[in-house]
Amino acid sequence: MSTTKTYEEINQKLKAGKAVVLTAEEVAQMAKELTPEEIVEKVDVVTTATFGAMCSSGAIINFGHANPPIRMEKIRLNGVPCYEGLAAVDSYIGATACNPDNPEYGGAHVIQDLLEGKDVVLEAWAKGTDCYPRKHIKTKININTINEFTLFNPRNAYQNYNVAVNTTSTIKYTYMGSLLPNLRNATYSTSGELSPLLNDPEFKTIGLGTRIFLGGTQGFVVWPGTQFHTTKPKNELGVPVTNGATIAVMGNLKEMSPEYIQAASYEKYGVSMFVGIGIPIPVLNVDIAKRVSINNSQIETSVLDYGTVGTPKLGQVTYEELQSGTIKVKGKKIRTAPVASLKKARKIADELKKWLQNGEFEVSKPVHMFASNTSLNGLKETEVDND
Amino acid sequence: MIKKRYILNFPPQSGDKAFTYHLVKEYDIRINILKAEVYPGKRGSLLLELQGKKENIEKGVEYIKSHKITCESLDKRIRWKEEKCIDCGNCTAVCFAGALNMDKQSWELEFDKSKCVVCELCIPACPLNLFEIDFR
Known part of the structure; x- marks a missing residue:
């Protein structure tokens, strides 16, 4: 029988400084040579991270x-x-x-x-x-x-996100950046194999109460994020190929650092905020080891035309292709650009790794798991009586 | 042979002189006009790439300056507040000149100012507003 571990066992190892903690990029490398069975033996916690613009964010203040x-x-x-x-x-x-x-x-x-x-x-x-x-x-x-200054973000850390392109003849200014006309650029915003919710696509370890890195301090997952969609199309590895689930997070802004919270303003769109989030994933069993082993060539996402109403899908690409600098869509080579910082995401994953290794941070068992069969309503418009 | 880009700003009274012709003819400089905004009677701005012998370019620049035209190397007119950059990559999406690129290992932004063509698309594309280009 293959190894299984409990949260308590992992936390004891963390406290004793004996746990093996790797970032999701490191474990993806390791998985090229080791099987999931070997990884669950060797690795205790995998750190994931993202640093991107997350519009559904804000703060509770008591004056x-x-x-x-x-x-x-x-x-x-x-x-x-x-x-x-x-x-x-x-x-x-x-x-x-x-x-x-x-x-x-x-x-x-x-x-x-x-x-x-x-x-x-x-x-x-x-x-x-x-x-x-x-x-x-x-x-x-x-x-x-x-008094209180509490970050409370209703929808953060999207599980995968679309690639944005523009097929029209005029530049489009979007939250995915400035999209040049006639498919002259493509932007993407997910940190790929390092991205939190892509490493636990079915929410086996992330749930209500999960302790996370948030803006430079410890925060928590406090609810499924808004637009929590768990039944979007998935590839053969069970990873959604478009924007799927999200998380709501909370933390004490008074303990956070401006290095991991950054205001942003997008031309002809509006204001948003970069939020730094890191989530530790305890490698409890072979299934989770398999999930965290995923690499950029195995994660796919959809290319959508942001210039056309209804954002039609034009193709599907991997993060390996996106990070190479060019993708091919409809036979055309298109230059890619990230709109979220992989450098900063890596810094967060490393920082969280240090906290775990130093015994300053525990992995926490969720007090409640999220639903797995959710989909979304559109906004249906109905006639309003004027009386 | 060296190649360097300069921004030239013309006062209203010098807009009708054929400076580029003299640069070619008298200083043996190969010029490439990358951007020009000329408003006769008001002012003019030019982005020029000068290619030639180092001493000829220096003399050519002196010649331009002697006619009350400011001539400054392009990199002195571009400001990028690097210390505030979060390496998000938004500016690289619009930089078709290839001056702004993400390093594929470190995922840090690299800015090669010598490749800039002053399209100015990076200015609105940066969500932190970290670029300034003084062309006019």
Whole structure:
């Protein structure tokens, strides 16, 4: 019978400094010579990582109460609108929110400014109540004056993502970068064999409560991400060939580093935020060893035309081809470019590896596993009565 | 023989002189006009690649400067805030001149300014706004 390990056994080894931790790139190399049965014997934890723009991100902030107090009903941080429907001084600032008069500066920039210790102007308005008499406040806040500053990202770390091209005759500005006309470039955003959810495609170890690297500190997977889709087409290795599942993550921004959280602004699209995420995958059995052994030549993704409504699929390519610099679509050679940083992803995978090896980080058994048969609704439009 | 790119900025009064002709004829310089914006009576900007003997290029540049035209090597007009770069690769997607490339081993951005043709597409393509090119 082949080896199986428990979370407890792996954590004991980690604590004793005896565990073998490799990055997903290292284990993919190793798998060219060793079988999954040998890998489960040799390797205890595999670190995965990604550093890409993740629009569905944001922060929960508690400003603290002023004297006299105000029940904030309209809130701006450096002019960027924040959510005002959470009690008196709680708010949520979304990464993509922005002031229409200054669309290149958004919620992600506010989060980054706070993270870097800069002062941010808080302005809020209210109608005034008996218990919260104040109607207006304008003051400076920073990371030390606010109470909670919690990163809460509803949809991060997409399991695979499409390659974007443009078949039209004009340049298209998208969240996948500037797409030149007539198929003159192709952009991709996943870190391939290093990508977290491609190394555990069926969520055998990642679930509610999984401890992760988030923005430079320890964070957690707190829910399936929005648009959690587990029944997209898969290749023969069980890896989705287009964007599939996602995760929702949370962590303490006060402990994070600006090195792993970076605001971004895309021409004629809007604001987004690069988020650094690393997930350790415990090699519990042969099946998981097989999954983490996957390499770029075995991971495929779909090439979509972002210039045409409905983004029709034009082809399917591997990450090995994408990272080589050119792909072939419809008989045409196209230059490729990443839009997420593999260098930074590698740094995260290495950093997480160090934390694990030093016994500073435990692998955690999820307290609840995610559903495996989910699909998505589109937004169906129905007539609205005007009465 | 050396090859180098320069940005030339013309004041309004010098827009009608045939400088490039003199560069070829008197200094034996092979010129390649990579980008030109000329607004007669206002100003003009030119991206030139000069190829020839080092001393001839130096003399040619002096000749241009003596006519109140600024002539600066291209790399001095390009700013890339490298220390803030996150190596995402967005700029490499639009750089058809091949000046911006990802190193296939380290996946770091490499910027060979000598290949730049001042198309300026990298400026809006960079999500961190790290490029500045002073052409005009």
